[in-house]
Amino acid sequence: MTRLVVVGHGPTAHRLVETLTDRGFGGRITILGEEPRPAYDRVALTSYLAGKSAEDLTYPVPDGVVLRLGAAVTAIDRDGRTVTTADGHAEPYDVLVLATGSSPFVPPVPGRDLDGCFVYRTIDDLDAIREASAGATAGVVIGGGLLGLEAADALRGLGLSTHVVEMGGWLMPRQVDEGGGAVLRGHIESLGLAVHTGAGVKEIAADDAGRVAGLVTPGGETIEAQVVVFSAGVRPRDELARTSGLAVGERGGIAVDDGMRTSDPAIYAIGECALHQGMVYGLVGPCFTMAEVAADRILGGAAAFTPADMSTKLKLLGVEVAQFGAMDGALDVTFMDPVTGVYQKLFVSDDARTLLGGICVGDATPYNTLKPFVGRELPGSPSELLFTGGPANMELPAEAVVCSCNNVTHGQICSAIADKGLTDVAGIKDCTRAGTTCGSCIPMLKQILVKSGVEVSKALCEHFTHSRAELFDIVRVRGITTFSQLIAEHGTGRGCDICKPVVASILASLGNGHILDGEQAALQDTNDRYLANIQRNGTYSVVPRIPGGEITPDKLIVIGEVARDFGLYTKITGGQRIDLFGARVEQLPLIWKRLVDAGFESGHAYGKSLRTVKSCVGSTWCRYGVQDSVGLAIALELRYRGLRSPHKLKSAVSGCARECAEARGKDFGIIATEQGWNLYVGGNGGFTPRHADLFASDLSTDGLIRVIDRFLMFYIRTADRLQRTSVWLENQGLDYVKEVVLEDSLGICAELDAQMERHVAGYADEWRAVLEDPERMRRFVSFVNAPGTPDPSIAFAPERDQVKPVLIPLEAVRS
Amino acid sequence: MTILRENPAAAPETAAPETAGWTAVCAYTDLLPEQGACVLVDGRQIAVFRTFDGELYATGNLDPFSGACVLSRGIVGTRGAEPTVASPMHKQVFSLVTGRCLDDPATAVPTYPVRLSGGAVEVRVP
Numbered sequence: 001m002t003r004l005v006v007v008g009h010g011p012t013a014h015r016l017v018e019t020l021t022d023r024g025f026g027g028r029i030t031i032l033g034e035e036p037r038p039a040y041d042r043v044a045l046t047s048y049l050a051g052k053s054a055e056d057l058t059y060p061v062p063d064g065v066v067l068r069l070g071a072a073v074t075a076i077d078r079d080g081r082t083v084t085t086a087d088g089h090a091e092p093y094d095v096l097v098l099a100t101g102s103s104p105f106v107p108p109v110p111g112r113d114l115d116g117c118f119v120y121r122t123i124d125d126l127d128a129i130r131e132a133s134a135g136a137t138a139g140v141v142i143g144g145g146l147l148g149l150e151a152a153d154a155l156r157g158l159g160l161s162t163h164v165v166e167m168g169g170w171l172m173p174r175q176v177d178e179g180g181g182a183v184l185r186g187h188i189e190s191l192g193l194a195v196h197t198g199a200g201v202k203e204i205a206a207d208d209a210g211r212v213a214g215l216v217t218p219g220g221e222t223i224e225a226q227v228v229v230f231s232a233g234v235r236p237r238d239e240l241a242r243t244s245g246l247a248v249g250e251r252g253g254i255a256v257d258d259g260m261r262t263s264d265p266a267i268y269a270i271g272e273c274a275l276h277q278g279m280v281y282g283l284v285g286p287c288f289t290m291a292e293v294a295a296d297r298i299l300g301g302a303a304a305f306t307p308a309d310m311s312t313k314l315k316l317l318g319v320e321v322a323q324f325g326a327m328d329g330a331l332d333v334t335f336m337d338p339v340t341g342v343y344q345k346l347f348v349s350d351d352a353r354t355l356l357g358g359i360c361v362g363d364a365t366p367y368n369t370l371k372p373f374v375g376r377e378l379p380g381s382p383s384e385l386l387f388t389g390g391p392a393n394m395e396l397p398a399e400a401v402v403c404s405c406n407n408v409t410h411g412q413i414c415s416a417i418a419d420k421g422l423t424d425v426a427g428i429k430d431c432t433r434a435g436t437t438c439g440s441c442i443p444m445l446k447q448i449l450v451k452s453g454v455e456v457s458k459a460l461c462e463h464f465t466h467s468r469a470e471l472f473d474i475v476r477v478r479g480i481t482t483f484s485q486l487i488a489e490h491g492t493g494r495g496c497d498i499c500k501p502v503v504a505s506i507l508a509s510l511g512n513g514h515i516l517d518g519e520q521a522a523l524q525d526t527n528d529r530y531l532a533n534i535q536r537n538g539t540y541s542v543v544p545r546i547p548g549g550e551i552t553p554d555k556l557i558v559i560g561e562v563a564r565d566f567g568l569y570t571k572i573t574g575g576q577r578i579d580l581f582g583a584r585v586e587q588l589p590l591i592w593k594r595l596v597d598a599g600f601e602s603g604h605a606y607g608k609s610l611r612t613v614k615s616c617v618g619s620t621w622c623r624y625g626v627q628d629s630v631g632l633a634i635a636l637e638l639r640y641r642g643l644r645s646p647h648k649l650k651s652a653v654s655g656c657a658r659e660c661a662e663a664r665g666k667d668f669g670i671i672a673t674e675q676g677w678n679l680y681v682g683g684n685g686g687f688t689p690r691h692a693d694l695f696a697s698d699l700s701t702d703g704l705i706r707v708i709d710r711f712l713m714f715y716i717r718t719a720d721r722l723q724r725t726s727v728w729l730e731n732q733g734l735d736y737v738k739e740v741v742l743e744d745s746l747g748i749c750a751e752l753d754a755q756m757e758r759h760v761a762g763y764a765d766e767w768r769a770v771l772e773d774p775e776r777m778r779r780f781v782s783f784v785n786a787p788g789t790p791d792p793s794i795a796f797a798p799e800r801d802q803v804k805p806v807l808i809p810l811e812a813v814r815s
Numbered sequence: 816m817t818i819l820r821e822n823p824a825a826a827p828e829t830a831a832p833e834t835a836g837w838t839a840v841c842a843y844t845d846l847l848p849e850q851g852a853c854v855l856v857d858g859r860q861i862a863v864f865r866t867f868d869g870e871l872y873a874t875g876n877l878d879p880f881s882g883a884c885v886l887s888r889g890i891v892g893t894r895g896a897e898p899t900v901a902s903p904m905h906k907q908v909f910s911l912v913t914g915r916c917l918d919d920p921a922t923a924v925p926t927y928p929v930r931l932s933g934g935a936v937e938v939r940v941p
Binding site for chain 1: 840841845846847848849852853854855856858860863866867876877879880881882884885888889890891892893894895898899901903904906908913
């Protein structure tokens, strides 16, 4: 039986062993790993500091493999075919694979060994950095390349004031040119990191305790820091090969042939330690290919490694950076938008038809769409492709590589989709490995799925094959006014709790009278059906509108009296209103009679509609305020009250930049400026909190209202069911929504304006309309055969001087 | 379960229907198409539903998932050919025909015979 010994257990070694076992290797595999833990995903290393555990990152070890951890190999006896570990263990081999990886290069500067100096390579390194950062305020990363910026991101995440020192003239010199480096620097500085380019290191200074105190530049300037991370490149770990007499490159690396064999035919070298045709590869894609080539050779195959694609796409500190193909060419075409920080450059042949390579900073769309065309004729003019991001329907050649980490071509993916009937990205990942490593090709995989005719279902439910947005257009364009007509002509069956409220909301958004009229009542979820919010014991809560949170003492007293007289539990809400809990169905009209008589109206707390426009007290009272936030909040709340939408809408107005109304946590939030108002959109709290994005600045009040009108109506037209503005905005893209709303790129703003005007003009208080109509009133009974009888299953108990529901124990219910 | 078609005006005036065990709970016109209403019979809460095609169904009003008496306030619809109601609390869907929860077949609500007698809806409670 062949005894295969692998030295090193990193991602490359893992891929080798996995390939061998998958392919039925019959020998015995022993892995000797230096680290105290099995191989883990080093590409995702930074996620460890963001909360992932070592286990999350660790690859599974295939069955039947002997793995010895903490076993550094110190010697190879090539004649005796034995390796020896630091603890004296001798392991005989028939075939040896060196996958020793690389080590971070630490330049020989004075102070580099001080307490507080680190490298960024292993989970142990990260643990040490995290520990040191706990008592530190500032950190320096030496090296502004890919890994250096990863390390800087990590330090920033640990709460350190972070500096990046790069010897070269710009950041990431191996991936981007000077122009791209400048744009990248802008992004990184805007995050609060200090960038020093063209800067060397004279020494690392120490404090009295011998710990790192800062970095001293050749000019004598000191950057104070308690943590220093060296990330100035890596060197292949070839010391074992050197001492055992294997051929190594002049500048390091274990020399291998196309079959990954070293100068000793019994020994292979793969991954970052291997030198192929004068090149050492530090990217995971080529390293995995080396592992697969070596595995094939060990199994008797003839696979060969060819110089690899060095394309890179990554998101560093929230900035997309990508490079593919060559970094020069006869001609180049550059797109640059300094406002959004986007830099894209394509290198092309002298006839501008063949793509040679490209660089992207800020937006890597061209990487996704154009990379497969490297070495081929482009499907359009380079400038047009950069401006449009590439035509959506361009045809990819079958042999174009889509996933360069795993070397998977467009043709292989299409075959897998067709042969195995794949319908999603997860299936493609399982079958082809595409998208399983760095994930940058996943958008491409989705496009290929769509182009293969795989329908990603948008169906609302079993009754409609349409999405909510499509149904909205059908109803709007065809002028449909009833659910029955819609489902008869465009659906099947009689609807359900998913499609009925959606259609009810669409009909209401388009203005079809009272939401309880005619057939509409049967479409409403219970909250809209009873114009109140159902609570866990089947009672409802009542929220009168208090626009902007402003209320007179007299009205406040009325709320108090109503709550007292009906025995309602009373609580102040987060939206500056008052919620009254515990009302039975038949009490709702009696409660609302009192409230409407006192001048209150429905607060729509029950609806997928505008809830509240919260405000701070604003310039009228506040000594810091610059605008009347309360006045604007009231005007907005009265304008948009009752507007039915795909999900609830929340808003707030702050009277100055101190932001006391928390407007950036709202679907549309307004913050006063000296010149007018800034509008933020797409914020929410809840399960996935999101800060709103700045949409437009220094608007006049009229201008602000026009923009909000259009924004809301565009959202109502195009969002999915129960999709908050936050998710909708991310799907549509902030820039696209800005174009539609601010520049009228679709030519629909006049329609959106008119639709909002119809809403405003057609608004009527839903509760007053119920009280004025005996037919509607008749619906508010607990028992249709005993209208005056309260539901006997509802009971309350006292708590903190108010009531709380007494629930029926579920065991009793279900037995 | 008795299912009768909506057609009160043309209901044949046959021999007087047996009345033992049946309770008149409301007028047919008290029920709106595709909605439910709750009736109280001997202290028992029964949800009575009128579907789109005019047929009548009756189930218990108690939602076994939430312990609240709310099923009559759920949205009436269909799943496949089965007429259904969805609990207004957490949206579990029940068959109006069998009372079985279609999302959790281990759970069911009781069903009751219901019929139209003249213009009156009657249910029979054991």
